Amino acid sequence: MPNSALGLALNALRRKFPDKSDDWIKRVLARLKDVEERRRGEGGASSDGADFYIVKGRPDLGDKQPIYHVWWSQEERRWYCTCYLTGWGQKRAKEICTHAAAVMLYRQYKGMVDGLEDKRVYVASAVVECPSKPGANGEVYAAPFPGKTLTEYAQPRWRVVAISASPVVEIYCGKRPVLKIPGEEMDYAAAKVLAEEAIHS
Ligand SMILES: [Zn+2]
Incomplete structure (x- = not known):
């Protein structure tokens, strides 16, 4: 490790x-x-x-x-x-x-x-549709995900990486849960680096 x-x-x-x-x-x-x-x-x-x-x-x-x-x-x-x-x-x-x-x-x-x-966390990434920046049951890294078609442009999409203390990572659009996925366990510092990498790539 x-x-x-x-x-x-x-x-x-x-x-x-x-x-x-x-x-x-x-x-x-x-x-x-x-x-x-x-x-x-x-x-x-x-x-x-x-x-x-x-x-x-x-x-x-x-x-x-x-x-x-x-x-x-x-x-x-x-x-x-x-x-x-x-x-x-x-x-x-x-x-x-x-x-x-x-x-x-x-x-x-x-x-x-x-x-x-000291700190183990769970990380999940996804692309979700949401008019504003999505949230999660933890720390959220989000960047606009460019669409390829007009319909996709009309529905803003986000590449989201969430770091959660819970093994099941939940992603929200406003107050509405849009995704529940099992996170990958890792240490917090590594999770932050991965999240930044995913968002800036
Ligand atoms: Zn020097």
Whole structure:
């Protein structure tokens, strides 16, 4: 299961950076085991995760420093890396370096593996007709499903992925139940990635 969680985490990274090459993804993956979480202070730090991350430098990947610091800037809503502060940094800072990408992969992967331990959910997907966005007995991901004929255009359809705590997933159009289907059991983090993937494909 951890391997499939890693596969899903990698897919999520690919989706986030569709223009990056396979080689770039490979370099990010190579750095995954070099990522460590760090807290700024004893006790004073927030309990909901790391304050910053350390990524070990790898000479074989062109690194000049033994370690790099990666942190999230809440003001600018983006990841920063200490490699942005060096010679070639300006160029890298415009996009994202593989240190910061490795931290993103690490967080995604860790979220999935942790999710395995505590929260099991049931996932179902379907295409339903409904004038407005459908609901479900759980979390709903929905996107308009393009029709092929005039009649289909007249009846708006939705691709729906529902994540439910119940093994039987119910999908609603307004208050009216339109579908009851057995969900596929999986951990919550993996379910979210699958749902986003299904909706954006
Ligand atoms: Zn970097």
